[in-house]
Amino acid sequence: MFRRITILSFCLLFSIFLSAQQKQNDVLIMADTVKRKPINPLAPAKAAFYSAILPGLGQAYNKRYWKIPIVYGALGTGIYFFADNNKKYHRFRDAYKVRLAGGKDEFDGQYSTATLLNAQKTFQRNRDLSFLITVGIYVLNIVDANVDAHLLQFNVNDNLSLRPDYYPTDINYRHNVGLSLNYQF
Structure with a gap:
């Protein structure tokens, strides 16, 4: 039993040591090879402006x-x-x-006067709804270009990492295994 614990402890310490060595090499390589380009805070506004001028132009600006x-x-x-x-x-x-003026219309004999009035109200309501939906799609086009330009600037690099961690609890000092999320500025 003691032998198993010793071997397990040795393997665990050895893997942590290897992990620490690997991280230092990664940092050195990353510092040499990764070039960060500056964030342009006006790019989302420019994409939204282009999309407002001509629908779809903001999406072309974002290369979507x-x-x-x-x-x-x-x-x-x-x-x-x-x-x-x-x-x-x-x-x-x-x-x-x-029909109200007393003449003959194209629907004479097909529809009553009340039906003509109801159809007129229905198509007016549908026309107004179609207009509002079209304006909503136009605004959604502008918002999509703006949000997409913001997400293109979202920084995802190796400074944000998720790795396993081995730590003691504060209450009973037993060791637990968990995940830690680290962000380095």
Whole structure:
């Protein structure tokens, strides 16, 4: 039993020693090879500005070219539904006005006057909703470019590490194994 504990302790101390030696070499190599570029705090604002001027331009600035067809597809869909609902709204509104004036409209005999009025209100509501959704997609395009530019500047390097740790507890001084998260400035 004592022999097993001795061998286990020796292996544990030897692995910690090797781990410490490895870390020093890594730091020396990392200091020589890693070049840090300065953070440009204006880049997110520039990406948002570009995206506000021309939708998708902020995504191109961030080099996220795959998002550009999504932006134009979403905006195109919103514009299509706005134009379609606007056309149908005006069609039913004009028919309703002609019917109130006593003339013959294109829906004569198909729909009642109340139905024309309800259809006109429905297409007006759908048109307004399509407009709001399209504006929301445009704003989401700007926000996406800004957030993506911020995330491009997010610093992920070896100064942030997660490693196992062996420590005694404060209450009963028994040794525990756990994980420690270290961040070096």
